[in-house]
Each structure stands twice: as C-alpha cells, then as structure tokens.
Amino acid sequence: MLQNVNIRLRALEVEDIDLLYKWENDDKLWHLSNTTKPFSKYVLEQYILNSHLDIYEFKQLRLMIVQKNKNTEKAVGCIDLFDFDPANLRAGVGVFIEESYRNQSLGSKALHILKDYCHNSLHLNQLYCSITPDNKASIKVFENAGFICTGKRLKWIRKGKKWLDELFYQYIY
Numbered sequence: 001m002l003q004n005v006n007i008r009l010r011a012l013e014v015e016d017i018d019l020l021y022k023w024e025n026d027d028k029l030w031h032l033s034n035t036t037k038p039f040s041k042y043v044l045e046q047y048i049l050n051s052h053l054d055i056y057e058f059k060q061l062r063l064m065i066v067q068k069n070k071n072t073e074k075a076v077g078c079i080d081l082f083d084f085d086p087a088n089l090r091a092g093v094g095v096f097i098e099e100s101y102r103n104q105s106l107g108s109k110a111l112h113i114l115k116d117y118c119h120n121s122l123h124l125n126q127l128y129c130s131i132t133p134d135n136k137a138s139i140k141v142f143e144n145a146g147f148i149c150t151g152k153r154l155k156w157i158r159k160g161k162k163w164l165d166e167l168f169y170q171y172i173y
Helices: 014-024 041-050 106-120 136-144
Strands: 007-010 061-068 073-085 090-097 126-131 148-159 162-172
Touching: 007 106, 014 041, 014 073, 061 106, 073 106, 090 106, 106 136, 126 136, 136 162
Parallel strands: 090 126
Antiparallel strands: 007 061, 061 073, 073 090, 126 162, 148 162
C-alpha cells in the first residue's frame, strides 16, 4: 500500500469532487498547470470516473494525499504523475498541498512514497518537474527529495503581465 505512518496516497473517489473543484478552479494556481479556464464539476467527475484507467493507457495518475491522525483521515492535497513515458522510463511529477496544511512536510512525505512506487512498481529511471524560482517551498520539497536542477527556461511562464523563468529538476534513480 502507498503509505507511511502519517500519509496515505489513494486513488480518486467521487467524494473528492468538491475538493478537486475548489483546487482546480483556484485561478491563482493556473499558471502552474497551464490552465486558462475553470473546470466544471461534470468534467471533473468524468476525470474521476476515468481515473481507474491504467497509467500505461492514460499516461497520467493522480493520487490523493491523505493525512492520517489517530482515528481520522483527511485529504490534504494531491500528487500527480503526468507525461508518463514507458519507453524512456520517466514521468513528470506535481505536488499540491492545500494552503492550510502546508509547512508540515506532507508534500515531502507524499513525494517519498511516490518515488518508491515509481521505482519499485513502475520501474522508472527518472522523475522530473518544473518549478518557478519564486516557489521556494516547492524547490525545498523537491531538492530535499534528491531532485537536482539541471536547467532553466527563461521567461517561460506568463503570470499576469509578468514573465517567470522555469527551473527544470530531475531525479534519476
């Protein structure tokens, strides 16, 4: 199972629709995922209903990050594999933690679990991610997980009227 003492990664459930609707429609985060319009609950429901498809077919996987306490569990974010490339044994990674749960190492713990899954179950050679230099929290999470900055794209992302560089990170097993 994809878990440790405090964190569990689980498949999407229909009950997650309200959380996904809230997270995906936060326009302050759209620049991170190249989103330019809101998602309807119908579209998100279809996404959840199709999330059972094999990663080899769907080329992506989203798992909910669940914080485990004594007798309760609470979904606090999600972690994604995208651009899954089985021929070259690599995938992109994205981590999202709801704002009120940040700075508790939840993203780091989830990333550690996902790295083990990618290596032991999917037999990947590497993971990668892209982070803007102003996102210090994400840089810390990925660097602490052993990701190395291997490149920089200049003025790659437009955020309002401002252009941001994008750092490219890789984790090679």
